[in-house]
Amino acid sequence: MRVAVVGSGYVGLVTGACFADVGHEVILVDNDANKLASLQNGDVPIHEKFLPELLERHRGGRIKFSGDLLSATQQSDAVFIAVGTPPTEHGDADLSYVESVAHEISAGIKRYKVIVEKSTVPVYTSQWIRTILTRNGADPAQFDVVSNPEFLREGTAVTDFLYPDRIVVGVESEKAAEVMRELYAPLTSGWYYGRADSIPAPEPAKVPPRLIITSTKSAELIKHASNAFLAMKISFMNAVASICESVGANVEQVKDGIGSDSRIGPKFLNPGIGYGGSCFPKDLMAFRAVAKENGYDFRLLEEVIRINEEQRHRFMRKARSVLWTFRGKRIGVLGLAFKGGTDDIRESPAMLLVQDLLREGCHICAYDPAAIERSKEVLKTGVEFAKDAYQTAKGADALMILTEWEEFASLDLERLRSLMKFPIILDGRNLYDPTVMAQHGFTYHSIGRASVPAEVARLEKKLERA
Ligand SMILES: NC(=O)c1ccc[n+]([C@@H]2O[C@H](COP(=O)([O-])OP(=O)(O)OC[C@H]3O[C@@H](n4cnc5c(N)ncnc54)[C@H](O)[C@@H]3O)[C@@H](O)[C@H]2O)c1
Incomplete structure (x- = not known):
């Protein structure tokens, strides 16, 4: 099938790449000229496992990039809207990007197609999209609006899309349901999973996935x-x-x-x-x-x-109780992304904590395996960026683990301790065992667990050996 995906961000890019991999012809549309140019150049603007392989596999073939939304709409059987829906200052979703896309595509609906909400939107949005399309001249007989929420997680987005727990499709007509069944048939029939070059399944994956057909309002609420x-x-x-x-x-x-x-x-x-x-x-x-x-x-x-929110403040209070004062202290920070496996720092508790520490007058040396470039755009002063975890530890009064990257869970503890000014670790992700940390000579504080005094840890080690 011919599919247009509007918005080439975390969701749109992954959706487009995966639809191409299951056999559809995809046009990825974005109105950010820089992003489009970099995608056309072969760059991959986000850190996501398997995405570079998929884009490489289909770029110039089943995937095309375009800034021309009208033409992409005209050529497609399904138009997926995957633009941002950020919060307004009142907390509700800002749907102006969705509305602007609906407005723009209305002139391109000349034969039947489905317009699919992929963005996360509140209940009633599909009705609004329908109203906007009709108001702007689209013939209501030539389109249906479908809700197809996306459940992918950043970091495992490609495998989440290709091996989903379920696919939810909210429709108001059998005709639209039929188009959506056909779009997802390579997954729901199991065909994709039998292919020699399919993206490997995560453990455990239940295939083929179930397609749940609901009303549009139910899908939005799901x-x-x-x-x-x-x-x-x-x-x-x-x-x-x-x-x-x-x-x-x-x-x-x-x-x-x-x-x-x-x-x-x-x-x-x-x-x-x-x-x-x-x-x-x-x-x-x-x-x-x-x-x-x-x-x-x-x-x-x-x-x-x-x-x-309180959880972050508790962590700051814990840090204060260990360090006494903050001003002038050198803190090594491991992790800036909001979670492991991604370069996304939007609403990252790690970033918010770093900003709190900077306000308190700390000097920060931070490392993240993927999010440093994005962090530099936000943390302009007071932060030194390290090339690895050990560099953040050098001369540090304390080290904070703020993102659960796998590599932070297997550090060389002896080396880490030897580099630090004081062997103090505040672990906001519980990556280590408090007894093991005490045995390695660390004052170690984590979440919801008592720290183990060094003498108890040494005694336990002695008993273990005996
Ligand atoms: N990121 C996730 O993990 C995730 C998971 C599930 C659902 N969602 C939802 O999916 C939606 C998109 O999220 P995202 O993280 O991919 O956002 P994003 O900010 O990474 O991407 C949005 C893209 O849309 C483009 N865009 C905006 N207006 C446009 C227009 N008029 N025409 C063409 N392109 C336009 C932007 O340039 C940007 O590239 C949101 O509603 C989000 O809540 C996100």
Whole structure:
């Protein structure tokens, strides 16, 4: 099929590349001339596993890049809208980018096509898109608006798209449902997974995925409710971690006990410095706003947001209790991205903490495997960027682990300690075992777990050897 994807960001680029890989002809559209030029030059503007391979495989073949939205619309059977939906100052979603795309494509609808919301949007958006298209002259018989929310996670976006838990499609007509079934048939029929050159499956992947057909309103709600539920799990665990700290329990043990219940599951129960990124914070606010507009005061979401913010403040208080004063201290920072595996720093708790530390007068030496270039655009002064984790440790009064990159979980601890001025680690992601850290001579503080005094750790090591 011929597919236009409007917006070549994290979602649009991955959607376009994956649709091309399953056999469709894709035109990726963006109105950012620099981004288009770099994509046309063969650059990959975001850090995402398997994306460079897919773009390389299909660039100039099944994938074309264009700034001409009207022509891309005319040529396509399906137009995916994957532009940003940032929050307004009131917390609801700013849908002006979506509206502007709907306006622009209306003149290109001359034969039947589906217009697909891929962006995360509040309930009723599909109706608005329909109104805008019709208002601007599109014949209502020549299009349907479909909601097809995207559940990919940055860092594993390509495999999330190709090996999804489910595909949700919200439609108001059988004709639109048929187009969407055909688009996803390479995945839902299992054909893609039998191919020799398919992108390898993550562990565990349940294939083929289920296609869930709903009304457009239900599909819109499924996306907001899913993100709100996941954020709630994180905040719940962070609240439990705070109680663990008060009573001297170990949150990792508690997490294991809770997560082993199949009704709860182990995912999204990692305590830390809070969720971030371009989705959870804005989607929670938007969901709360849309609920309110429709007569429901969703206070639970307010509490989820409050716990999340408090988590960062708790971490700062913990740092203060260890370091006493901040001014002039040299802090090594491991991780700037909002989570491991991505270069995205939008609403990153790590970035917010670094900014707090800078305001307190700390000197920061930071390292991130992928997010340094983006961070430099935001952290213009007071931050030194290191080439690896060990360089951040050099002469540091303390080291903070703020993003759960895999490489931060397997550092050479002896080397790290030998480089630091004081062997103090504040781990906001619980990547290490407190006893092991104490055995290596670190004063180690994490989330929801007591720190182990060095003498106890040494005794435990002695007993282990005996
Ligand atoms: N990032 C994620 O992990 C994720 C996951 C699921 C859903 N979503 C949702 O998908 C949507 C897009 O998110 P993203 O992270 O890809 O955003 P992004 O900011 O990375 O990308 C948006 C792109 O749209 C382009 N754009 C804006 N207006 C345009 C127009 N009129 N014509 C053509 N291009 C235009 C921008 O230049 C940009 O390249 C959002 O609604 C987001 O909530 C994001």
